Amino acid sequence: MTLSQDLYLQKIYGGLLGKVTGVILGAPLENTFWTYDQIKNAYGEITSYVRKYKQFAADDDINGSLFIIRVIDDIFRKNGTITSKDIGNIWLNYISSNRGMIWWGGYGKSTEQTAYENILSGIKPPVSGSIQKNGKPLAEQIGGQIFVDTWGLVFPNEPDKSSYFASLASSVSHDGEALEGAKFVAAAVSSAFSSDTIENVFIKALSYVSKDSEYFKILSDVYHFYKKNPTNWREAFEYLLKIKYNDDLKYPGPVHIIPNAGIVALSLLYGEGDFSKSICIATMCGMDTDCNAGNVGCILGVFKGPEGISETWKSQINDSIICSSSMGSLNIIDLPTISRYIGNLNRVLHGEENAKENEINLDFQFVGSTHGFKTNHSEKILMRNIEDPYDSKNRCLQLILNETKGYTIIDLYRSFFYIPSDLDDEKYGPMFSPTIYSGQEISCRILPNNIPNGTQLIASLYAKTANNKELISEMRVHLNSNEWQFLKFSIPDSEGEAIKEVGIRIYIQGKNNYYGPMFFDDFKISGKVDYYIDFSKQPEEFGSVRQFSFNKGAWRNINGVLDGTCSDFGSIYTGNFYWKNYDFSTTITPIFNNNFGIIFRCRGNLNYYLLKFAEDNVSLEKHTFEGKLYLTNKVMFKTLLNNNYNVRIIVKEERITVFLENQKIFDIFDENPVDSGCVGYMIFNGTRITINKFSLKEI
Template identity: 35%
Template structure:
């Protein structure tokens, strides 16, 4: 089955929805409904400021979703990738006790238990089976939270989505946990082509046993929804009949799966309301909101995400994926969306997409900024993804500058190493971020830029990096520049100089003028290449 024409954009919207839901629910993960409502109220938007925490954080749910999917390229882009191969991918990318998983110990954390089994030579699917680990451990939530990527490489193909989900889930889980993962995966695969939530759900149910507990909780939530318009009352029934008192363990699949179905049915096909219900209901708030956000993102696209609130601005596409491949930790939703889409393409005999000749930052998704934010800017600056100003593709990043003056820069940058907010001791809801820089001295940065036609004066565009200097204070190293007349385009290249061993925290672009003025500059693409120079 071929993907819809808007497949790539739906992957991007799905991944954004997944990340937004996780960032929304992460600060109060595992809080109960009563505490959430009492201390935070209903969760209609990010509450990170309440916790003195950044919006964008490390989270096992997002990292596992994208890292375990690397089994596909690592094993030849085959649709027949096996559970054993996916299990080996766990061993290849996880750093024991430090990345991706909740390392809660054997018998407590299902994923840690499975990892220890894999490490001891027990291959998947035995590593996650009921026979190996028992019902209680095998039927916790983890399979469901990591499953979205497998759906996104099977757009409109429920059979493949269910099969891939079963294989991926069986590395660590079994029984009801696999059924829950298959429901989510099939619904998301169907969301690429089917606008009706209940039709997606009907298709998903055809892949699991009708007498399973997951099927039962879905039937009950649907019945409650048909007769009761208030989701709060449904939540009470869900807690009464499928609560943690009946389904025990660290975080059981059944109550949380019920919360996902409730959020989708009562969410009125609205991204914000669906996330609100998932996050406010308690239980595993980041996991459930992440699955809900991914489904809604795929189904309703970017327009659905943007309908009621600015979810995208605070996250700026940023994603962190700590693993043994630490050079890929600092990434963004555009980069990862293209990875997923290219997996699908290679699995189906198509060439990989390489927008703007493979530039790392190409901004070819509507509204994308690929981690760029206003950073260390001397003058006011607004960033905007714009269409029609790229000479290599469709989209560019516009830097709208005001108050430009001599010897001052309007500056934007994107992270290439651990961002400064992760060094702040007072923020306490993020796991430590393990990463290596993505750029090093000796490599050459290239940027393709153009000045707006209606600029009144020439502007100066300059590349730079910001490093962690002595005492981890950020210091800008300015690079090559170009003077651009109104309407002029240029390619700027700069070899990053020796930094004295200090890591490069971000790569940036600055705009200045010899006269006081306002102006716009378009960043078409930015990338770097070459061998690092070791000192």
């Protein structure tokens, strides 16, 4: 079946929404603390979330699914192929050592950590995840199937390709039965795009599992039990998971894939195509609840589409997820935007276009989407996504108000940066860099209906920093009934602080209640960044210093400057992953040893330019997945401890120009450039540095 582009994207969105819903539902009830019987006795029949989160900090299920798939953009786009070694490089590129992304439970205990450290030490995939290297118990844990849903999303109605690449990706860290799980889950997601029943999805996906595997056996047993006893899922669980496949010696480890595979199968079949019923069964079964409900949720989300997921589940997510990669700007995600990115990856696979997500364009075109917007009066305002009443081909955000008599201020806003108080926990080590900056322009359009006589509505745009300083537009628009009106605002100097929030402020004044509705659409952020960082305003948080993500080293704010030290190596990053042309100035001071560098156009731990300082020279290097390349001869320059060094780097298209102490030291043309990326610093061999000046302007 051929999918229209719109339907394809809607179903990607449904799959991601379903994945996140299942993970959030299951996360509080994992088998670390809960069993099937305890869940049953405490909650009975689960029909909704068991915990409310301010903002859920993504765990390994979501992190892995969204970042491993970037191999298509980072490597396939250039080489036209994908190997397990390529996917291993993606691990090293986006995962910070001992922080974020995966479960750091210890080498030999956490399958993913074991594989990561194997790759880091030179043991390449697929040996890094093999039974031969790590042993059968470790290699056959559930991680083999929890990161692979997105392979089904990029290969709609192509279960043969999705299962192949899912197995390839899983082989980086897993082996044996775990690879069968990868094939099944990815094939199920792919098949769900056009199948007419969830039973057919199950049967199709099962056909990609090796018939002599234990994975095939348990799924077949679940299916046969279901066909004979199709009404009571608890009977199936009691027989299959508490009796027949309840063998810790045969299925060892904290989360072996086989019993959890049975739960996924049971939930799909007994859920009968109902999204809520399916993910709730997966959760009530216990074991690895977030993984199982997440996989089931993605399959059902694609099958049903976003319209098949009730507001009960959507409202807590509010389209907003955060991740834990080493690239801070990529960790702030809204589901519609990442859905479009995944849709573009499908086009990259077919040679049609590059996958880019550097523009912020929030247009509410996905059914039910909010792009993470909130209001300051949630108790008085109903916010929902609807079809544009003035254009049936468009969708927008609708606000219905209550109790707005007199003088009322309504803020409709979204977070583009996070601080610790925004989150419930930091279990998976999130880190953030801002995604909007001084110098950029905000724009949107708004339409109020039915403004009563004697009531006045005035709107303006605003931004707010992480320290709660408000930057309010001087452009205030008097709103007219039944008329779309445009607003725009150039973000002024934030005085070295991170921009955390932007939105539209509506002033309502009148003797009568105003109920609306109001319609909001086409929120865009464009223009060139022009900002600096005042380190005295950046507290230590998320294991580093505000606005920075990192990979190894100790990074602190000491006496109002950024201070970095390491035993062997460390790197720290800030800025936007998609910055291309810019003029970057900084002042760096070596305190102990003098092996350090400035990173620019950085696209991960392995992919960047490096201006590298040694004791008596400076060099310019390019690092890619293929290795290191010196771009020109070294320049002799002696660095002295406790001396300040002023550096200016200008990158424009293929040209790189570097000034040191106002003297041009490099001016080169790179025919095959790293085409965009953030900036940062790197330290080697126990070096300690401080940074007290930082400014950047896009050109």
